Amino acid sequence: MLHSEIVAPYIFKYGSDEQKSRWLPKMATGELIGAIAMTEPGTGSDLQAIKTTCIKDGDNYILNGQKVFITNGYMCDLVVVVVKTDPEQGASGTSLVVVEAGMEGFTKGRKLKKVGLKAQDTSELFFENVIIPKENLLGQEGMGFAYLMSELVQERLLIAMGAVSACERILHHTIEYVKNREAFGRPISKFQNTRFKLAELATETKIGRTFVDDCLTKHMKKELDVTTAAMAKLWTTDLQVKLVDECLQLHGGYGYMLEYPVAKAFVDSRIQKIYGGTNEIMKELISRSFL
Numbered sequence: 001m002l003h004s005e006i007v008a009p010y011i012f013k014y015g016s017d018e019q020k021s022r023w024l025p026k027m028a029t030g031e032l033i034g035a036i037a038m039t040e041p042g043t044g045s046d047l048q049a050i051k052t053t054c055i056k057d058g059d060n061y062i063l064n065g066q067k068v069f070i071t072n073g074y075m076c077d078l079v080v081v082v083v084k085t086d087p088e089q090g091a092s093g094t095s096l097v098v099v100e101a102g103m104e105g106f107t108k109g110r111k112l113k114k115v116g117l118k119a120q121d122t123s124e125l126f127f128e129n130v131i132i133p134k135e136n137l138l139g140q141e142g143m144g145f146a147y148l149m150s151e152l153v154q155e156r157l158l159i160a161m162g163a164v165s166a167c168e169r170i171l172h173h174t175i176e177y178v179k180n181r182e183a184f185g186r187p188i189s190k191f192q193n194t195r196f197k198l199a200e201l202a203t204e205t206k207i208g209r210t211f212v213d214d215c216l217t218k219h220m221k222k223e224l225d226v227t228t229a230a231m232a233k234l235w236t237t238d239l240q241v242k243l244v245d246e247c248l249q250l251h252g253g254y255g256y257m258l259e260y261p262v263a264k265a266f267v268d269s270r271i272q273k274i275y276g277g278t279n280e281i282m283k284e285l286i287s288r289s290f291l
């Protein structure tokens with residue numbers, strides 16, 4: 001998802017014809033794996049406070065800094081890096097550059113050990129005097145922040161879509177489980193607590209699906225705004241984390257065993273409230289639309 005629906009669109013929308021023909025065909029075949037690096041050890045939520053610099057030097061830029069928690073960071077062949085081309089400026093000093101694996105001074109750190117999402121790599125990236133040819137600047141200098149704000153709408157919608165799909169899948173598994181597991185001589189699906197809990201979760205999942213489908217329709221018409229995308233990300237990921245916890249409870253001890261889908265969903269879901277902008281930042285964005 002990150003490779004094809006988040007990184008490739010940056011190149012597709014803001015790249016020159018030369019950049020598109022250089023990278024997109026190989027990204028489509030899987031010969032090149034993409035990543036995007038915004039977060040730094042010192043800042044994640046406050047993107048304007050990034051410290052990685054990329055300073056003009058003749059026909060090139062010189063890149064210095066460090067990024068952390070980068071999905072695909074370990075196996076990426078190219079990474080869209082958020083940099084300060086003018087460190088004196090805030091948002092208007094921010095640009096995007098494409099760093100390619102093998103460039104001198106670009107090193108990848110260790111694969112970080114995570115609570116969940118074990119199949120996906122998350123790494124640190126280091127840049128020490130990396131020479132970035134001006135041909136690797138993505139879009140216009142100083143426009144990086146505006147590009148990010150625009151593209152984060154799709155990223156948050158994707159997270160919301162994943163959240164609702166996970167809710168539907170885990171509900172399905174849990175309904176099957178409670179029909180088959182017995183306690184006190186009857187299936188646990190016959191207990192009022194089980195029935196009411198699943199009724200509430202199924203209702204909320206339906207609300208989430210309806211909301212996300214509406215967002216998707218708006219997005220296809222290019223009408224999905226920052227506030228609504230933030231609402232979708234906030235509400236559906238809060239629901240996902242609550243739902244997998246409640247469903248795990250209905251599985252009893254088996255819910256804590258990783259061979260059950262609900263256990264894997266439990267460890268994988270927690271990050272949904274954090275990446276793509278934390279849910280507290282989503283509340284900030286939403287409240288800014290009316291306060």
Ligand SMILES: Cc1cc2nc3c(=O)[nH]c(=O)nc-3n(C[C@H](O)[C@H](O)[C@H](O)COP(=O)(O)OP(=O)(O)OC[C@H]3O[C@@H](n4cnc5c(N)ncnc54)[C@H](O)[C@@H]3O)c2cc1C
Pocket residue numbers: 036037038039042043044045046068069070071072114117122271274275276277278279280281284
């Ligand atoms: C598995 C994983 C994959 C990731 N993938 C990527 C990636 O591919 N690329 C990338 O660039 N980043 C990635 N990230 C980083 C992720 O986007 C950040 O972790 C996230 O944005 C939060 O930043 P932070 O960790 O610095 O937390 P902080 O910004 O330090 O926040 C700490 C706490 O303070 C709260 N807080 C901060 N500011 C406010 C405020 N104004 N009001 C209220 N509360 C506030 C936050 O909500 C949070 O609860 C990934 C992270 C993880 C764990």
